[in-house]
Amino acid sequence: MSQIRLTKEFRFEMAHVLDGYDGLCSNMHGHSYILSVTVIGLPIQQKGHPKLGMVMDFGDLKRIVNPLIVSRFDHAVSVMENTPMHKRLVDAQFARVEVLPFQPTCENMLEYFAEIISAQLPAGVSLHHLKMHETATSYAEWYASDNS
Ligand SMILES: [Zn+2]
Numbered sequence: 001m002s003q004i005r006l007t008k009e010f011r012f013e014m015a016h017v018l019d020g021y022d023g024l025c026s027n028m029h030g031h032s033y034i035l036s037v038t039v040i041g042l043p044i045q046q047k048g049h050p051k052l053g054m055v056m057d058f059g060d061l062k063r064i065v066n067p068l069i070v071s072r073f074d075h076a077v078s079v080m081e082n083t084p085m086h087k088r089l090v091d092a093q094f095a096r097v098e099v100l101p102f103q104p105t106c107e108n109m110l111e112y113f114a115e116i117i118s119a120q121l122p123a124g125v126s127l128h129h130l131k132m133h134e135t136a137t138s139y140a141e142w143y144a145s146d147n148s
Contacts, residue, residue, distance in 0.1 A: 001045065005128050007038040008061045012074035016104040019083035028077060028085065034133040037065055037117060041125040056125045064120045069113060078104035106132050106140035114142045 015030040041055040051057055076096040079086045080103050089097045102108040110130050118127045126144065133139040 001042055003040055003042055004055050005038050005040045006055050006058065006061070007036050008058055008065070010035045010037065010065055010070050012070050014073045014075070015077040017077070017079050017083075017085040018103055018105065019080050019085060021103075031134045033073075034139075035065075035069065035113070036131040037061065038128045038130070039121060039125050040128040056122060060122070065117060068116050068120065073098060078109075080104065106134045106138075110140055110142040114144075114147075 012033050012035070013030055014033055015028055016025070017028045018025040020026065039056060039061065043053050043055050044051050046052065076098045077089065077094065078098040078100055079089060081099045081101055086097075086099055098104075100108075100112070102112070110132055113132075114127055114130055117130075121127060129141060129143040131139055131141045
């Protein structure tokens, strides 16, 4: 029996501000993020199981990732807590602000996403890697094998 990887792609539009950064991303601006979530496991062999032959139902993966990430970050602005922009957004009573304990870079978001997705996966299925495009030509990756 073979281990199989499954990947599902998610898209969301998010603004961010990188506090203290020495480039354009220190200004508030948005990206069209494309997040690929890859899990690995053995297809279910138990006869009569509704998911027979599947590592996991793609729909179940969607039901995990959508509320954790897409619903939360789509059309939101992410800022690091206790930064000047955080205070300005609070003062302006800006809606849909995600205040994070880290700089909202692709790298840090991926580390956080790996933690919250992994915690929700069914038994026997684990997170293999995440890949997130911030622009058409730039992406970051998180691999379980790099972090075990
Ligand atoms: Zn940016």
